[in-house]
Amino acid sequence: MEKFPLKSSSIPLNAATTYQTMNKKYSNGSGLSSVTSDDSDMIDITTSTAAGDRNTTTRSQDDDDGNLQYSVGFSNMLESGDIPGIGQYDDFHTIDWQRDIARDRMRHRYIVKKKQDSIWTLLAGAHDAWSGWLCVLLVGLLTGAVAGVIDIGATWMTDLKFGICPQAFWLNKEHCCWSPSEADLDSGNCSQWKTWSEILGHSSEGAGAYIISYLFYIVWALLFAALSASLVRMFAPYACGSGIPEIKTILSGFIIRGYLGKWTLIIKCVGLILSVSAGLSLGKEGPMVHIACAIGNILSYLFPKYGRNEAKKREILSAAAAAGVSVAFGAPIGGVLFSLEEVSYYFPLKTLWRSFFCALIAAFILRSINPFGNEHSVLFFVEYNKPWIFFELIPFIALGIIGGVIATIFIKANLYWCRYRKYSKLGQYPVTEVLVVTVITAVFAYPNPYTRMNTSQLIYLLFSQCGISNSDDLCNYNRNFTDVNSIEIAAAGDGVYRAVWLLILALGFKLIMTIFTFGMKVPCGLFIPSLCLGAIVGRLVGIFVEQLAYRYQKNWIFSGECSTGDDCITPGLYAMVGAAAVLGGVTRMTVSLVVIMFELTGGVRYIVPLMAAAMASKWVGDALGRQGIYDAHIALNGYPFLDSKDEFAHTSLAADVMQPKRNETLSVITQDSMTLDDIEQLLKETEHNGYPIVVSRESQYLVGFVLRRDLNLAIANEKRMVDGICGQSLVLFTSGHTIQALGPPPLKLKRILDMAPITITDQTPMETIVDMFRKLGLRQTLVTHNGRLLGVITKKDVLRHVKQMDNEDPNSVLFN
């Protein structure tokens, strides 16, 4: 369709008469609009947009002739729908769910109505009906593809720090070694792959080679990190961090323009590959959610149903978030539950089904790309052959408690550091900060083999069972091959003790570095670092329990299962349980966490241990510090997020919260006794986004609500259209049958009046009001007493009140 920027201006009378809009029907609770633009072209068009609404509402229920009006009015809207700004919001403002959803239903009704007209409209109707599915299909396809590219890129660049494949530089180490001869793969070396010291003519052994490799490692890391930080700084500041706190806020109905834009997407993908390759203590799983949501946002613009309607767009974003987790972990069901439990706000069942479809498609595509070169699309696929034993629940729960404690330490320290960064000079040097952290990470990571390797590899190693062929230090057991009964259970050898010490060092190092890394101005997630911390702790506990079982085989606790000589304790399982515990403590995920871990392992067998640990960890975390990392970062940034999980447990009433407070007066407009001068004075003196209309200043009986923006425009329009308007003209919000013979002609503005604002009484408990704000997606509500207006409660007022009651700083809520 073409754009018609001047259409309404050219027929202003029509525009004016169809102005009665959203007010009458769809603007409940929309009030205090965020849009304060003065672009009158755009506005006039907005007015005609509303025509459909008005026509539908004025016709009586049984009046079929209303349909003509309806479709005529609606076609205006569809046309003007092509003009930018319709149904959109300003940056950093809250959306009005009710109005957006009503707008969509109106669209839908119009299309259903039109369907019978011609083949073309029938097709348009079919396209509209399918566009949701088509959109999530495309999102799934693209998310899978992008995830594949990121996985391949990150693997290649991570290997680049160590060496190169001279015959084919585009291959990573695994593929380089894999293609010609598979023989040497296990030993970790192959002739095709050259380390940098080999390239420079040195041997691969010896102190010189070590130093050269060390230096190359640091230089590459610095290069990658510098590139990543500079790209983010220069092109897309929103590409930094994990993005999940912002996604949560956006899905709860907030506008952050550009956060899901194409530049953010591109820079986040490139920066993510770079920062992962730099060896920083961060993961690419969290940012995958941001990337998927950006894809969802961009693709939604192909479908006007979603692209032009912020509330509907959030359905696509919820599905995209599910796809993001799905590709991050190869866990489609876990992804859907993550979206449902953790990030989404408005999640109707239709969205559940589409999210599932989207997540599945994304996982399917990623598996087809097969970036890891194995048959599983997951990062660390493990399969244990031993069931767990009932008494193991004790160490599992202990792991949960330890996980909760580690998570709390991490959250508190990270928050402290982020707050320091935010309010100190440090925040002005993001690239320098990244470089310093990179150097420290690289210098300390290289000497320890467990930190030198890719974090995903480390997790995989920690999760895995010790086979007899496994040559890692972790599997260095003194196995007695002569005694059949003792092959599997064995005393730990020197290697295991060495590994334990290195792992303890790695644990401390990773914990500290992650605290400083998460929140830096590069794309960084903390799923993988959290899992890694937990896996280390878990493996350590697992080895401890295993050796305990070996030493005290005859003890009654172990005798049932371990005395046969079988390997009754699987340290890898402990690593997995520990990983779940720390991740659960950090993010406060519950069901989705267990399902993700369950999909990673592919068996229901270990759900009970995982669940026990996740529960213990969450409870310990909740007891030690109320918020998960994402909620804490939301609070730190002052986003207006009204958490649907927290219960409002206080006893205040609407009268305690509403504006104005005692001794202040509420700015109202009377329906028929204010002059134009009065109103222009009011608009000048106050900055409210909307004004209640009352019968008279004395009675304060509520008539409706009018938006500041609408008021400005309607006055300008009337001045243009009606001759003789002057400062003494009365402004009337009543029906126009009061004939006024004397004085200048009045301004008749009933058509911009929202006659269905959501109201509550002053005695309504805040519990109910918080519930209404959450469930109905309100922006504000009017407070009345016996039909008389007392005040207004906006979402910001509610958020501030919640903060205040929780003894937090109410001024930390920044946006409305």
Place this chain on the structure above:
Amino acid sequence: MEKFPLKSSSIPLNAATTYQTMNKKYSNGSGLSSVTSDDSDMIDITTSTAAGDRNTTTRSQDDDDGNLQYSVGFSNMLESGDIPGIGQYDDFHTIDWQRDIARDRMRHRYIVKKKQDSIWTLLAGAHDAWSGWLCVLLVGLLTGAVAGVIDIGATWMTDLKFGICPQAFWLNKEHCCWSPSEADLDSGNCSQWKTWSEILGHSSEGAGAYIISYLFYIVWALLFAALSASLVRMFAPYACGSGIPEIKTILSGFIIRGYLGKWTLIIKCVGLILSVSAGLSLGKEGPMVHIACAIGNILSYLFPKYGRNEAKKREILSAAAAAGVSVAFGAPIGGVLFSLEEVSYYFPLKTLWRSFFCALIAAFILRSINPFGNEHSVLFFVEYNKPWIFFELIPFIALGIIGGVIATIFIKANLYWCRYRKYSKLGQYPVTEVLVVTVITAVFAYPNPYTRMNTSQLIYLLFSQCGISNSDDLCNYNRNFTDVNSIEIAAAGDGVYRAVWLLILALGFKLIMTIFTFGMKVPCGLFIPSLCLGAIVGRLVGIFVEQLAYRYQKNWIFSGECSTGDDCITPGLYAMVGAAAVLGGVTRMTVSLVVIMFELTGGVRYIVPLMAAAMASKWVGDALGRQGIYDAHIALNGYPFLDSKDEFAHTSLAADVMQPKRNETLSVITQDSMTLDDIEQLLKETEHNGYPIVVSRESQYLVGFVLRRDLNLAIANEKRMVDGICGQSLVLFTSGHTIQALGPPPLKLKRILDMAPITITDQTPMETIVDMFRKLGLRQTLVTHNGRLLGVITKKDVLRHVKQMDNEDPNSVLFN
């Protein structure tokens, strides 16, 4: 604690002064209360219950001294909470979610407050905090145990129709044959197990033995069915059917007293074993949800937090429903999603986590009981070793379409029959009907081996792959063992063709019998019959595609995968996909269906085919007939269920829906100008459950809302307490400072006034109102215009309006 039935009566003044209750704070939208009891003892106590509320609401936000009042008032409530009837509702009435949840938060605040008082209150607080988890733990334990008992009982009694284990009559056939020698198990016969003809001295072969077995089969079936139907008829009429439509309605906030009671539980368990054993075309999976919910309901009475609060109780019931599906299919995650998607209404995230826990515990217990004697806790565990091929999506989608058609035929025919039963004489002879259907089922089922066997066994057989050792007709392929390339793919033998004909007969038979069976007055579910219908269709299609692939191995479609001689088509997988399609079409489940099927097979590999079929089936079903079987039965029974999945897509306004209609007058009470006679006249003439209070009959400015029941009681109380009250006394709902010197003393009733009713304006679109009713759980809302009262909209009005707009009979909504 003791009960204090007369406590408030003994201090009536206190009761009266603390009466201001819920009105002020917690009764938003509660209006039109369902309790019309006149038991004044109970009522006085109710009034003191409210004290906590009033005290909390009247104190100012910062007033800490209010806490004393608060806890004093609240302790009244806790004491009176022991008296039956508090916070409860009458049978067949709708609950008020907002008030119940507010009551619970009040309780919670009180307990948190009290915690510091002593060790005892600390323990009580801890117990309260844990009671939710403890309750779902118990529900899970008991559900798993009961499911185990039912499974064992049903298996034993099903085998009893064929024979008995003389050495140990309590063993079923499998266990009987299993214990002494395992050798003969595969052939289906063992020496320990005697068929009835053997017991009677005949051989197990020959026409005589066949006739004896046939007769025994019919007689046992009749006996079981008669017993089941009689038990249900005599002891627990609610135990019939699957129970899922009623559970959905109950979870949406409706009271059906006794539906989840102990008698229903016991009779449903026993009747379920009997009716399954009778060989009727029904399953025990749906009723398992009802059984689990009954367990949840009964156990919730152990915890006052849940037992005494209908809204909170529904959290336990949601978790119990998840446990029910979890034990029915051995699918805990599927169970939780089923609860979320299909049956639950109010499902906060806390409930998600608890439901998961509950489902897991139940599955764990059932697995420990191990009723099926194998290592999987599921009915039909299958594992395929072949991946599906991309072109197979075509037959899978075709299966989805066929499934949707079969499901629609089933739903329409079943509904027709149920409606006929309901309005004809047939409904008066439930036992006779059961007996007739049983005889027909038994007579026609026995000759066909596929209908003679247990339906679960048939499904298992249809799902399974044909191994070389499998001797069933279905696996009678002409395998060419000399050619290595053609061992697996082979032409169908005579046995397969025979099996195909028998399966087609079985399909028709099962479809017809299930139509007549579902809705009879015995416990019966339709998960298993639906799965069975789908599995038969799927297997038939699978065999067809398989033979197609064999015949046209060289065709380009098949050449890629099938030309190697491998068995490229797995008919068992088609059976599973078909089963999912029909079940999806019948119940309109989506995600939960796929997850249940995925948990049955234990692999993500077949999610895409399952999903494609489920989607196709749902869309076909939705196109052919709007409702799933459960929603159709809800509508048939006229339950007040406001579906949260349907969108209200019409354009009516509050003014179109509200009562009274044009030309009628609304019954209101003025705040200070009506005499006692006027009000008693009003109460006599109208039957409304509540009355709005307005400033004056002329102005109609809304002041508040008063319940009929409260009004009756308060008048009686005033008459008792104040001397000189007569018919001419004014009834005042204003604050009492208007001193009236003349005439009889007035009745001051401000304390029973609900000053925070939910109000909307007459211009509010019904979309918004339906949304508010769903999301806030309202019972009614008041309609105003400029602060003036116009009318009332109740949930029943909304339901009727929805029906009317959908061209259905609005009078089919029976309850409010």
